[in-house]
Amino acid sequence: MTALIPLHGVAAARTLDQQASARLAGGAFELMTRAGQAAWACLQSQWPQARRITVVCGPGNNGGDGYVLARCALQAGCEVVVVHLEAHVPQTGLAQRACTEYVAMGGRVELFPEAFPPADVMVDALFGLGLSRAPEGEAEQLIAAINAQPAPVFALDVPSGIDPRRGSAPGIAVRAAHTLEFIVRHHGLHTGAGLEHAGVLSLAGLEVDKELVSMSAPSAQLLSPGLLGRWLRPRRRDAHKGESGRVLCIGGDLGHGGAILMTAEAALRTGSGLVSVATRQAHVTALLTRRPEAMVHAVESSQDLAPLLETADVIAIGPGLGQQDWGRALLRMALDAGKPLVLDADALNLIAAKPRALGDAIVTPHPGEAARLLGRATSAVQADRFEAATTLAAQLQATVVLKGAGTLVAQDGALPRVVAAGNPGMATGGMGDVLTGVIASLRGQGLSAFDAASAGALLHGMAGDVAAKRGQRGLLATDLFDALPALANPEPVT
Structure with a gap:
């Protein structure tokens, strides 16, 4: 790769998400579906033997991505459970729809602080881009429990607890083995604590129009060996x-x-x-x-x-x-x-x-x-x-x-x-x-x-x-x- 790779800030990523959704016949839910499906494909590629999948979902659209992944894993015949805090029932319309579709297929949902079931992979779909302060209370306890369990952690878009604007961890943060970024690369995941907590980074473009992405002004550039x-x-x-x-x-x-x-x-x-x-x-x-x-x-x-x-x-x-x-x-x-x-x-x-x-x-x-x-x-x-x-x-x-x-x-x-x-x-x-x-x-x-x-x-x-x-x-x-x-x-x- 011979070009400097663009890195984007949170505002640009959110704007792109909105613009891409507006261009799809299925709207924002179509984009969420693509994200969850891409995440499931990435999980299968990284851990092909995984059959027991635990997905920790938050109340927002990052949680919605997790529900879509859980549904895909359930369709593939895996043993799947979604875990969330009592206060983290889906709160956006998109996340509610994704949760409803997962549950309608017989998907299992449990409330934390029940012990996590044995898992081959733990999926972090807790906060994504949505948190820029230190997790507190039950959220802090949940992230600590994710880090304490033995399975590798797969984070969707951003490891929960990492501030993608600054690349810092203002408090406790998920330590992922692999993080899949959606549409664009977030500058905060490529330096400092963001880099440490993200593990291996990969990108899912979600078939968003490249011209649309190219029109979004980057906040930094990545220097790759090529x-x-x-x-x-x-x-x-x-x-x-x-x-x-x-x-x-x-x-x-x-x-x-x-x-x-x-x-x-x-x-x-x-x-x-x-x-x-x-x-x-x-x-x-x-x-x-x-x-x-x-x-x-x-x-x-x-x-x-x-x-x-x-x-x-x-x-x-x-x-x-x-x-x-x-x-x-x-x-x-x-x-x-x-x-x-x-x-x-x-x-x-x-x-x-x-x-x-x-x-x-x-x-x-x-x-x-x-x-x-x-x-x-x-x-x-x-x-x-x-x-x-x-x-x-x-x-x-x-x-x-x-x-x-x-x-x-x-x-x-x-x-x-x-x-x-x-x-x-x-x-x-x-x-x-x-x-x-x-x-x-x-x-x-x-x-x-x-x-x-x-x-x-x-x-x-x-x-x-x-x-x-x-x-x-x-x-x-x-x-x-x-x-x-x-x-x-x-x-x-x-």
């Missing part, structure tokens, strides 16, 4: 190293030389023509021994740095920089050099103490660093990662890569992008240093700040996925180096 060839084209036969970018990596205060070494090697592995390292004298020998292709310079004062800044095409600064006088002086010079920048780690912590517009720069904060830059709690950043990334991009006037599950790339005035690559094994020291080098390399190879950040974050996540094939636990940042060259040379796409 996109790399869009940015990383084959080189000319007569290309030379000067055309591939001169990257200057600045960092590695005393005792932290490994961080800037990883940044430099990542830049080399991603295709930079020339990579220089400005670091403490104490680290020069070790860095040259590990990576002789890098040009390592002892920089003990701002005078030592000045000539290196002049020849650089892009500057990567922050890994191992420290927050003492040495790091502050070098950062000040880098910011004033007028060159494209990639800033991470201590460079961000120093900027947080005295925020300023950064211009043609890329910043790569993890949630804690983003929180310091924004002057808020880390939990607030994670509660709405999209808002945090876009706000930070506007405040710094820079491109922002907000790291984490479902890494976000944001630039003021552009749709944010979500990286569909990476894994939990990458939550280890040094991964950010490698990312800084990857992005700086692509920036030096001629990509715009937004595209370099997007392609670099995607490439980094893909390399992590290749490295994690041996196992996520114990994955090292340096394990990505073997995967980077092959991934950085994808087949060209149009």
Whole structure:
């Protein structure tokens, strides 16, 4: 897939639902029927041996989708039971009709808190798009019971308890093994807690007119692995190293030389023509021994740095920089050099103490660093990662890569992008240093700040996925180096 995949907000999804229903002879109930049937087909595909199906239905149209699925499973000869809270009798006309048709076929309905019957699959059709606050009371108890039972959970459209607007879980939320989205992909299920709770994601278009969907404005875009060839084209036969970018990596205060070494090697592995390292004298020998292709310079004062800044095409600064006088002086010079920048780690912590517009720069904060830059709690950043990334991009006037599950790339005035690559094994020291080098390399190879950040974050996540094939636990940042060259040379796409 070579196009950026559109992701939509809740308002757009609801509008599309209404517009699609208006075009169908059977109206909204026809669309609900399609949703329930698609969900049943997906369940059969994922769990073909499942014969005992429990469907937890809420009072709204998400519950109606669940009743349609239950009817389909009953028709297929499965042992089916619908469970709902006493207060969750169907409340919309569509859900009432779907429930009536299920019961008319002999469908069984039970009230929670009766114990769930043994099930091969548990279906979550409780709230869908309809909840943006923490579940309370019996609803909270019901979701806890769903999570406690042993069967895999299949969520319809949105795992109940997840706020699809923000991708957060304001309280307890269903932990699904698989979530089937309807008509469009919801941006909140592709990052943060939404990604964690959704499990495997798939989409059912419900035969809605593609032209109608294309007219709906997305709220974000998904970066899939097939996109790399869009940015990383084959080189000319007569290309030379000067055309591939001169990257200057600045960092590695005393005792932290490994961080800037990883940044430099990542830049080399991603295709930079020339990579220089400005670091403490104490680290020069070790860095040259590990990576002789890098040009390592002892920089003990701002005078030592000045000539290196002049020849650089892009500057990567922050890994191992420290927050003492040495790091502050070098950062000040880098910011004033007028060159494209990639800033991470201590460079961000120093900027947080005295925020300023950064211009043609890329910043790569993890949630804690983003929180310091924004002057808020880390939990607030994670509660709405999209808002945090876009706000930070506007405040710094820079491109922002907000790291984490479902890494976000944001630039003021552009749709944010979500990286569909990476894994939990990458939550280890040094991964950010490698990312800084990857992005700086692509920036030096001629990509715009937004595209370099997007392609670099995607490439980094893909390399992590290749490295994690041996196992996520114990994955090292340096394990990505073997995967980077092959991934950085994808087949060209149009």
